[in-house]
Amino acid sequence: MHKKKTALLLLVVGLSSLCFSQESKIYTYPQKDYDDALTLYNEKQYQAAQAIFERVQNTTEDLETEANSAYYAANAAVRLNQLGADKLMENFVRDYPTSSKRNSAFIDVADYYFENGKYPYAIKWYGKVDQSSMSYKEKERFNFQMGYSLFSAKKSKEAERYLSRVSNSETYGSQAKYYLGYIAYQQDDYEGANERFDQIQDQEVLNDKLSYYQADMNFKLGRFEDAIVLAKAQLPKSDRKEVSELNKIIGESYFNLEQYANAIPYLEEYKGKRGRWSNTDYYLLGYCYYKMEDYANAIGQFNKIIDGNNEVSQNAYYHLAECYLKLDKKQEALNAFRNASTMEFVPEIQEDAFLNYSRLSYEIGNPYELVPVVLNSYLKTYPNSTYKDEVQELLVDSYLTSKDFEGALDLLENNSGYASKETYQKVAFYRGVEVFMEAKYAEANALFDKSLKNAPNAYFKGRARFWKAESLYLLNDYAAALENYKTFKSYSSADSTAEFEDIDYNLAYTSFKLKEYENAISFFKSFLLISKDSEKKNDANVRLGDCYFVSSKYWPAIESYDKVISSGSSEKDYAAFQKALSYGFIDRNSTKLEELNNFNAAYPRSGLRDDVLFEMGNSYIKDNQETSGLESYDQLIQQFPMSSLVPQALLRQGLVHYNANRNEEALGKFKTVVRDFPQTQEAVQAVATAKLIYVDMGNVNEYAAWVEGLDFVEVTDSELDNASFESAQKQQQEGKTEAAIKAYEGYIQNFPSGMHRIDANFNLAQLYFTKEERLKALPRYKVVAQGGASEYSEQALTRVCEIYVTEKNYAEALPFLVELENTANISQNKTFAQSNLMKGYYEQKEYDLTITYANKVLQNASIDDRIKSDAQIMIARSAIATNNESAAHEAYKEVLSIASGSLAAEALFYKAYFERKEGSIEASNTSVQRLARDYSSYKEWGGKGLVIMAKNFNDLDDAYQATYILESVISNFSDFPAIVTEAKEELAIIKNKEAERNSSIQPEGN
Helix, strand or coil: CCHHHHHHHHHHHHCHHHHHHHHHHHHHHHHHHHHHHHHHHHCCCHHHHHHHHHHHHHHCCCHHHHHHHHHHHHHHHHHCCCCCHHHHHHHHHHHCCCCCCHHHHHHHHHHHHHHCCCHHHHHHHHCCCCHHHCCHHHHHHHHHHHHHHHHHCCCHHHHHHHHHCCCCCCCCHHHHHHHHHHHHHHCCCHHHHHHHHHCCCCHHHHHHHHHHHHHHHHHHCCCHHHHHHHHHHHHHHCCHHHHHHHHHHHHHHHHHCCCHHHHHHHHHHCCCECCEECHHHHHHHHHHHHHCCCHHHHHHHHCCCCCCCCHHHHHHHHHHHHHHHHCCCHHHHHHHHHHHHCCCCCHHHHHHHHHHHHHHHHHHCCCCCCHHHHHHHHHHHCCCCCCHHHHHHHHHHHHHHCCCHHHHHHHHHHCHHHCCHHHHHHHHHHHHHHHHHCCCHHHHHHHHHHHHHCCCCHHHHHHHHHHHHHHHHHCCCHHHHHHHHHHHHHCCCHHHCHHHHHHHHHHHHHHHHCCCHHHHHHHHHHHHHHCCCHHHHHHHHHHHHHHHHHCCCHHHHHHHHHHHHCCCCCCHHHHHHHHHHHHHHCCCHHHHHHHHHHHHHHCCCCCCHHHHHHHHHHHHHHCCCHHHHHHHHHHHHHHCCCCCCHHHHHHHHHHHHHHCCCHHHHHHHHHHHHHHCCCCHHHHHHHHHHHHHHHHHCCHHHHHHHHHCCCCCCCCCHHHHHHHHHHHHHHHHCCCHHHHHHHHHHHHHHCCCCCCHHHHHHHHHHHHHHCCCHHHHHHHHHHHHCCCCCCCHHHHHHHHHHHHHHCCCHHHHHHHHHHHHHHCCCHHHHHHHHHHHHHHHHHCCCHHHHHHHHHHHHCCCCCCHHHHHHHHHHHHHHHHHCCCHHHHHHHHHHHHHHCCHHHHHHHHHHHHHHHHHCCCHHHHHHHHHHHHHHCCCCHHHHHHHHHHHHHHHHHCCCHHHHHHHHHHHHHHCCCCHHHHHHHHHHHHHHHHHHCCCECCCCCCCC
């Protein structure tokens, strides 16, 4: 008690006799306020009651009233949830330790918090209660409410202690047993929970609270029939959320009883946690459909299982793969088997999935990794598999079907027991052809030798011999090529090969190159008797005519050229020109002139018009029609200033003037040749003839002054020049390649402007080219190509272009290609120039010029499919680059119909791309599957195709396939960052969408 209040009490007692008459006034009024406040408190008007209690507490002289007022004021603060209410109650306990309401204070506040569901607060205040002063009933109530508060606060162990004290209570027993049972249920002690639940007598508790948990516990205890009965009984009495969970219990119980048909309707009614299913939920329903052989619906559930990495997911992916196979969706099955094979939860499933993944990879192709890699990996992972022999066979064959002949050859050379000699023979042959197509002729030749050393199969022996001859031909080793062509023809199996059809054609050409014209004539004639290829027949007639021509058999030559002229050959102009020349050699000069004069009208776009004018000039001069001859030369010089014949025409004009004693006119022409074409043989001849004129005119000093400024007119030892060149030539003829190279290099160094400069550079270039030292050959070919007209100039120019193109150096190649297009006499060389100008302009992003040249190429009816596909691909790529997709679509269709290799892969990708744009999703996927199967080595196009396939599957609501494919792209295509970036963006979109319905999926970015 406060000292002030104690003093006041003594004063009141001491003066009691004096103040008796005022007793009613002093004591009755505060008591009335207290009573009024108590009435308001009991009526739950806590705010008003609190204010009066606080006033009474501060004014009353009665200690009990003061203590009670403090008690009720603090209680009202608690009920009003006022800040500091706890402190007021603690102050009451401290200030009035002897108050009879001390224990009641703790209980009342605790009960208040209990009744309002504030169990942590209730626990705090129940903890202050002195139980010793409680009655039996009060203790029961206290123990139950303290136990329940602890239960609600998830303090199960402490709750058990209090609830156990009232488990046999008449009032609280059933509820206590329920909560004790529920605690056991939460702790997975289902036996203990059942024991508690079985003791409950209160029917209301049984009806309202118990059936769901009993159903769930029976399910978890494996008592599936009991769980079904209890859950079905509870269904009509449950709320929406509980109905969903009960359906899950019933469905899963039927599932575990293998009553899959019964399980399906209940599993379908499950709504998930917060409206979302988990991977396990999808698996259960999917497996039921699978067991009922409803594979489409099974796929619809299994394919929603994304990001799974546990035993359930492994099972799901394996069964998903089986469902896909049942519906003949092999690409989808491949993905699912692959996924299951990477998980180690069930080793038996992993191994079987890997085997099926390997088989399917072989059967339909694999877009993620090369099929041989897959099969080899299986053999390494399961070396003792009962399927070892089968997989080894598939491995070898997979190299062949995937056209990875390099890998196959490496495998067989390191594992001789994997396949027969015949298989090795085939692999070496196909690898040789592959290398040949890359223009690596020496390497190809070596591979064909490998094939021929292991040659049990006569068919492939013949083919290898033929292609060896082809390689030698392109290495300029015509003698060895001829020998091998003849050997091929002698094989009894040769006539069963596709190559046999052209053998006489090849023999003829090789003989032609060796200048064995009689043999060439015989082979060309044999070929013409049996061939049905009109283009090659036309070409054979051209070359047959050339053989007769160089053999001075001009009438047979004319007959051959006439056959070409009457055909649709692209070389009609050449044949017409040669025919005209032939008339000149049989003294039919007038007929020759007539043919030449008709030429320009018949072939206005021919590249031989400069040659025609030159020959017209020669023929007119021969026919003593000097004026017409000079005019023809003038036409050539004016109309074709870049022609290699211009220096010859000028020289001929000079000679005509010289022979007519028009020395000044002759000197003018000769000096023009020397000035404009100083590095040509014509310039040398012009100087020599001019010397004669100056001597005749007696102006030798003038001649000396003129030639002093000419660097190519040196006073040299011509015999030494000739000897040096002939020595090098002899080394070459004897097959001493290195000695010949050294000798030619010495000649060029010692006689940079020598008489044989062009021949020496050309021969040296050819030797380097045969050795495949192309960059060493290049400057020598350039000397010849830029050295004026010669018999080698067109071939050298073609080689310069070829070397730059092979090095992908289009910037340097373009001017040479333009020159080759403008000057080539051989149609194949013109086509080569045009096709590579097309590619060069594409590299320079000159798309209009690319398309122009592509169309030029396509106008040539004699080109093969490889060149046609190159032209179409250039049109298609240029159209894509300029956003002309309709033109690209049409061009890629043409490419796909004729192309092979990387171009076919590219065209197939765009086929899938355009099919997707048109809404043909299944067709688009089929195209991507074909891309994976037939062109697996072209990874960039495969990766781009997979992204399209993933988008297609997303459109088909197959989230599993879409996400799996994209994740595989991200993992396996790191060499192509743009593809990986697109895959990541698409994957994030799909996962965020799927996370809205599947709780097992983590949204991207979270």
